[in-house]
Amino acid sequence: MGKIPVGVSQCLLGEKVRFDGGHKRSRYLTDVLGEYMEFRPVCPEVAIGLGIPRKPIRLVVIGDETRVRGVENPDLDVTDALVAQAEAAAQQMPDICGYVFMQNSPSCGAYGMKRYRTNGYSMDNKGRGAYAKRFMELMPLLPVEEAGRLNDAGLRDNFLSRVFAYHDFKTHVAPAPTAKKLIEFYSRYKYQVMAHHVPSYFSIGRYLSNLAGHDIQASSEEFFRLFMEALSHHATRKGNTNAMMHLRGYLKEVISTVEKQELSQLIDSYKAGLVPLVVPLTLLKHHLLKLDNPYLKSQTFWSPHPERLGLRNHIIENV
Structure with a gap:
């Protein structure tokens, strides 16, 4: 399939573009995910003309607005410039299938950014970097994560599952959608969607059963919205267990009583949080x-991302 284009905060690739002249290289990105992804680096602060090094900036709440202002020079306001840069970057990278932002950045922080009052006192942790916020508004279905949060096994699995699914759809369906392609695509993802969100599993099925007479381009776009929203729900132990139990039903006449008991015990052990997902999944697939x-062979539930990444060796704690 070739490498997947993914946006990334430039400092995460080891480029010395941070306000202090340093970087925040993520070896997981460069050394592991770099094998599968073609990174499109952006440092919005440098792109809008701020120097290296530069004076720090932060999120400041003014009335009902959150602005990006200088810490030492509160008259410096780069909010509009960062928003414009996000709009330019989105136009320049329409093909990306995910974005990894730098955490705790007033431009790139995607979640839980600290916001300040005009008097300099901390207000809350409900902010979002101005560049990241606008980019996410422009591409609301795009899988987005912060580099620091990728240390969490569940968040890492969810983000990469969505990136590979997003790329799969954009490569094989979106260029020339047909009803047949949509149905075949979803047939491969059924159990993965079931593991993430059962209501979506049924609603998407109903939607695809009623495509006749509808504009296929509009139907494709609506399907993609439903599909990505389904995967945005994190697969839980309950969801994964449910999917494995449904798949186990295909084995009623194939395996012995002893083998059924062994498989059931492993699924129950995973459900109880005693073993990682890969343990019952490997035996079930076998x-x-x-x-x-x-x-059954085509189900992405087996490997929503390359097995070499070993992500499911650690999926045990999500409840």
Whole structure:
């Protein structure tokens, strides 16, 4: 499929563009994900003309607005420039399938940014960097995460699952959508969607059963919205267990009583949080391959991202 284009805060690639002249290189991005992703680096603060090094800036609440102002020079306001840079970057990178932002940045922080009052006192942690906020508004379905949050196994799994699914759709369906392509695409993702959000599993199925007579381009765009919103829900132990139990139903006439008991025990152990997801999943997949069923083999639930990343070796704690 080729490398997946992904936006990234430039400092995370080891470029010395931060306000203090340093960087925040993420070796997970450069050394691990770099094998699968083509990074599109942006430092919005440098792009709008702020120097290296430069005086710090922060989020300041003024009335009902959050502005990005200088810490030492409160007359410095770069909010509008950062918003404009986000709009320019979105136009320049329409093909990206995800974005990794630098945390705790008044331009790039995507979640829980500290906001200040005009008197300099801390107000809350409800802010979002001006560049990141505008970019996320322009591309609301785009998988987005902060580099620091990728240390969490569940968040990492969810983000990368969405990136690979986003790229899959944009590559194989979006360029020339048809009803057949939409149905075939979703058939591969059914159990993955079930693990993430059961209501979406049913609602998407109903939507695809009623495509006749509708504009296919509009239908494709609506399907993609429903699909990405479904995957934005984190797969939980309950959701993964539910999907595995449904898949186990295909084995009723294939495996022995002892094998059924072994598989059930492993699924129950995962459900109880005693073993990682990869343990029951590996045995279930081993048995299902005996069926030589193309539909089951094609399920992305087995590997929503490359197995070499080993992400599911750590999925145990999400409840």
